[in-house]
Amino acid sequence: MAKRTIVTKEDPVLRKKSRPVEKVDDRIRILLDDMYDTMKEVGVGLAAVQVGILRRVVVIDIGDGRIDLVNPEIIATEGEQEEIEGCLSCPGENGYILRPLKATVKALDYNGNEFTMTGEGLLARAFCHEIDHLDGILFLDKVTEMVEFDD
Numbered sequence: 001m002a003k004r005t006i007v008t009k010e011d012p013v014l015r016k017k018s019r020p021v022e023k024v025d026d027r028i029r030i031l032l033d034d035m036y037d038t039m040k041e042v043g044v045g046l047a048a049v050q051v052g053i054l055r056r057v058v059v060i061d062i063g064d065g066r067i068d069l070v071n072p073e074i075i076a077t078e079g080e081q082e083e084i085e086g087c088l089s090c091p092g093e094n095g096y097i098l099r100p101l102k103a104t105v106k107a108l109d110y111n112g113n114e115f116t117m118t119g120e121g122l123l124a125r126a127f128c129h130e131i132d133h134l135d136g137i138l139f140l141d142k143v144t145e146m147v148e149f150d151d
């Protein structure tokens, strides 16, 4: 596995729409492994576009295990939450975002098998945040209020 470079919001690639994956092959698995290596110590999720690859591929780990999502779609949501988010492509920026409290995602896994998973709280936010990236949307577009942290 290898770490890749995370692109930041000045890069216009982040505004492009990612293309669906036709087949989960070794190239996609290497991408997933590299993306996990790139984000595991610094964040809770990463979309392929953030390493410059316009494919609908996402890795999430909110601290209880790796979740690989290929061609993910949100198929159901419930409730709402307003919490602070940040993004590895927008270092130093944080703000409140309104998201569903629960989100159910349908996707292909590391082996190309379809599955569905429901996330609540942080996991629901991660699903929504990363899938937004696949459509060229940044969390900054949805912030209701920016937050300053003192370091």
Ligand code: ZN
Pocket (backbone or CB within 6 Å): 086, 087, 088, 089, 129, 133, 139
């Ligand atoms: Zn992000």
